Amino acid sequence: MTSNDERPPNFLRRLFWLGVFIVVLFGLYSAGWFYLADKVKSEAGKAVAEFNGNGIEADCVNLTVSGYPLSFAVTCDSLAYQDDSRNVAASLGSLKAVTHITQILSPGADLQGPLRTSVPGMAPLWIDWDNLRANVKLSWPLPRRVSLEAEALSAQTDPADGTDPVELFSAGTAVGELRPNGQDIDYAGSFTDLEIDPGAIDGRVLPPLDG
Incomplete structure (x- = not known):
């Protein structure tokens, strides 16, 4: 093999550090996604819990957050709201709300x-x-x-x-x-x-x- 066929050491070093940078960046992104997913789930749970009390019951059954790595999807098997003091009640089938990372301000939801x-x-x-x-x-x-x-x-x-x-x-x-x-x-x-x-x-x- 001639010297013209050999990769320069600087090129291999830059390639190595590029790979390291990509791995670290992906790791940080993954950690951020799961942190935000956990935050969304906990805040949604708190919002539902705040409704409950004084004759009001609200529920989002089996609340889950999924969609890694390119989107966030919040799903509930069913939704329910009941206010005994006003004699008002409503229930709904499943909910799936999705927002993509590239369109974070344009969420959509499918309701059953x-x-x-x-x-x-x-x-x-x-x-x-x-x-x-x-x-x-x-x-x-x-x-x-x-x-x-x-x-x-x-x-x-x-x-x-x-x-x-x-x-x-x-x-x-x-x-x-x-x-x-x-x-x-x-x-x-x-x-x-x-x-x-x-x-x-x-x-x-x-x-x-x-x-």
Whole structure:
């Protein structure tokens, strides 16, 4: 082998230190990710615990944080809230909220139904969907945008009390967006194939609506 084929010692040394730098940098990143994941989980647990007391119960069942190394994913098997003093209750299926490292200020969440609600003066409701996604553009002090998009959205009275449920409405899609506007909040929304059950409007029959 001629001298022209040999790697200069300085090149090998620089290559070695580059490898060391990459390993150290990855180790620091990994430590930071797991520290932040633990912090997110503990703060979320504290937030849920702060709701509890004085007749209020809140729960995020099986709260977990995952997604290493390129994202954070917070999941709950189910969500529940109950306020005995106001006789208000709500429950929801699973929640998965994800934010990617490259888009840390744009988290998104997928929610599974049904949403069940109980409020004084109203029949308990059962709201369900095939897909429901929420997206947020974070800013300070308020988000720049909060949007919801649902497919195959429907609502009926909750059959849990043993009575036959009353169908209320169904829609092929429903989209809504909230934006702060000074001291106000602007809302824009749309829906397709909205069908309102005649039983919910005193027997009147309406055609499918878009709006």
